[in-house]
Amino acid sequence: MDPSRRRQLRESLGADAVRHSWADLLATHRTPLLVLDPDAVAAAYRRLSAELTGFGLHYAVKALPHPAALAVIASCGGGFDVATSGEVDQVRALGVPMHRCIHTHPVKKPADIDHAYRAGVRTFVVDNPVEAQKFSGRSGDIEVLVRLAFPNPTAKSDLSTKFGVEPADAELVVKHVLDSGVGFAGFSFHVGSQGSSVHPYRVALQSTLELCDHVDRTLGVRAHTIDIGGGFPVSYRDPMPGVDRIADVVHEALGERRGQFRLLAEPGRFLAAGAMTLLTSVVGTATRGGKVWHYLDDGLYGSYSNVLTEDVHPPILALREVSDTSSAALDDLKPVTLAGPTCDSVDVVARDYPMPPLTVGDIVVSPLMGAYTTVTSSRFNGIAPTPVVVSNAGGGAWTD
Ligand SMILES: Cc1ncc(COP(=O)(O)O)c(C=O)c1O
Structure with a gap:
C-alpha cells in the first residue's frame, strides 16, 4: 500500500x-x-447517482444483504438487484415495493421465477434459449432482458466466463424470448467486478447499441432498456478508476441515444464496501x-x-x-x-x-x-x- x-x-x-x-x-x-455505517451506503448511493445521471440504480443485494444497508438504499429511492428466492425474501421483508426489484440471475429454476413473480418482480434476465423457454406461457406483464457477455481481463471477477451470450449469438436468444410470449425489454451486461480499466464499459455499450439496431432491423423489435450492471471498483490499497471516469465513458458512449432507453445499473461493491x-x-x-x-x-x-x-x-x-x-x-x-x-x-x-x-x-x-x-x-x-x-x-x- x-x-x-x-x-x-x-x-x-x-x-x-x-x-x-x-x-x-x-x-x-x-x-x-x-x-x-448506513450513512456510508447513503453517501456512496448519492455519489453514484450524481455521476450516472438518468440511471435507475438497483443495488446488488448479494454484496451485503444486511437489513440496515437495504433500508438505506430503499430510503434513498433505490431499487434492488435480486438473484435468488432468498434475496427476494430479504428485500420483501423490509416492506419495499417489489416493482423496485429486478431479478438478474440468468439461470434459475421455474420455482424461482414463480416466487419472484408472486412477490411482485416483473423484470427478469436470460442468456440462453433454454432459459428463455422457461418463460413460455407466463404472464404478459413480464419483461425480459437478454444478458450479453463481454470479457474483461482487468476484472477481479470476470463474470463473462460464466454468464452472458456472445453479442453475435444474442439474436437467437431474443427470438426465443419473443416466442415465449413475454416482453423483450432489451439488453444487460456486467463488465466484471473490480476492474482496473474503464474501457470495457465503452466496448460493452457500443456493442449493445449496435445490437439494439440489429434486432430492430432483423426481428422488428425495439429494445427499450439497457442495464450496464455493476463492476464499479473500490480503491482498497491502491487507487482504482473513479466512478466519475466511468460515468464520462458511459455518457459519451450513449451520446444522443440515451433518451431512447430506460437506463439501469446494478452496483454492489461500490455501495457496500x-x-x-x-x-x-x-x-x-x-x-x-x-x-x-x-x-x-x-x-x-x-x-x-x-x-x-x-x-x-x-x-x-x-x-x-x-x-x-x-x-x-x-x-x-x-x-x-x-x-x-x-x-x-x-x-x-x-x-x-x-x-x-x-x-x-x-x-x-x-x-x-x-x-x-x-x-x-x-x-x-x-x-x-x-x-x-x-x-x-x-x-x-x-x-x-
Ligand atoms: C448480475 C450482477 N449484477 C451486479 C453485480 C454486482 O457487481 P459489483 O459488486 O461488481 O458492482 C453482480 C456481482 O456478482 C452480478 O452478478
Whole structure:
C-alpha cells in the first residue's frame, strides 16, 4: 500500500473511530467486530447517482444483504438487484415495493421465477434459449432482458466466463424470448467486478447499441432498456478508476441515444464496501523462519473471505496508528505476516505487510469491508460469524 494512501486512511479512520465511538464499542463487544455505517451506503448511493445521471440504480443485494444497508438504499429511492428466492425474501421483508426489484440471475429454476413473480418482480434476465423457454406461457406483464457477455481481463471477477451470450449469438436468444410470449425489454451486461480499466464499459455499450439496431432491423423489435450492471471498483490499497471516469465513458458512449432507453445499473461493491469496518485483535505473535507472524481473531474463512474468494486485498492498519497520528511509532513500519485464526495454512490475510510493532491484545482495523465479506464467510473450525454492530453515528448502536 502506497504510504500516501496509508496516511489518508489514518485520517479518515481516525475520524470514524471518534464518530462511531469505537472505544465504547470495543468496551461493550469483543473482537472481531464489524461496524456498519448506513450513512456510508447513503453517501456512496448519492455519489453514484450524481455521476450516472438518468440511471435507475438497483443495488446488488448479494454484496451485503444486511437489513440496515437495504433500508438505506430503499430510503434513498433505490431499487434492488435480486438473484435468488432468498434475496427476494430479504428485500420483501423490509416492506419495499417489489416493482423496485429486478431479478438478474440468468439461470434459475421455474420455482424461482414463480416466487419472484408472486412477490411482485416483473423484470427478469436470460442468456440462453433454454432459459428463455422457461418463460413460455407466463404472464404478459413480464419483461425480459437478454444478458450479453463481454470479457474483461482487468476484472477481479470476470463474470463473462460464466454468464452472458456472445453479442453475435444474442439474436437467437431474443427470438426465443419473443416466442415465449413475454416482453423483450432489451439488453444487460456486467463488465466484471473490480476492474482496473474503464474501457470495457465503452466496448460493452457500443456493442449493445449496435445490437439494439440489429434486432430492430432483423426481428422488428425495439429494445427499450439497457442495464450496464455493476463492476464499479473500490480503491482498497491502491487507487482504482473513479466512478466519475466511468460515468464520462458511459455518457459519451450513449451520446444522443440515451433518451431512447430506460437506463439501469446494478452496483454492489461500490455501495457496500465503505459501509463496514472490521476491528480484529492480535491473539498471538511468533517468529517463523526469521519472519514475524501475528495471528488475528478474524481471517480468510471469516470476514476476510474477500481475500480468498475475490483476490481483493483490504487495507490493514493498527488502531494505534489511526487514533494517535502523532505517535513516533507511526513510521516504524516493518513487514509482517498477518494470519487468521483457523488451523488452515491458507488462512493468511497478508504477507510482508508493513505494520507498526504489535503485541497480543492490540486492535487491528480494516476499512472497506462491506462488500462480499460476511456473505462469503464460513464457520470453518467452529468459529462463529463476526457480529455486525450498526452504528448510526448520532445516537448509539444496535446489534443484529
Ligand atoms: C448480475 C450482477 N449484477 C451486479 C453485480 C454486482 O457487481 P459489483 O459488486 O461488481 O458492482 C453482480 C456481482 O456478482 C452480478 O452478478
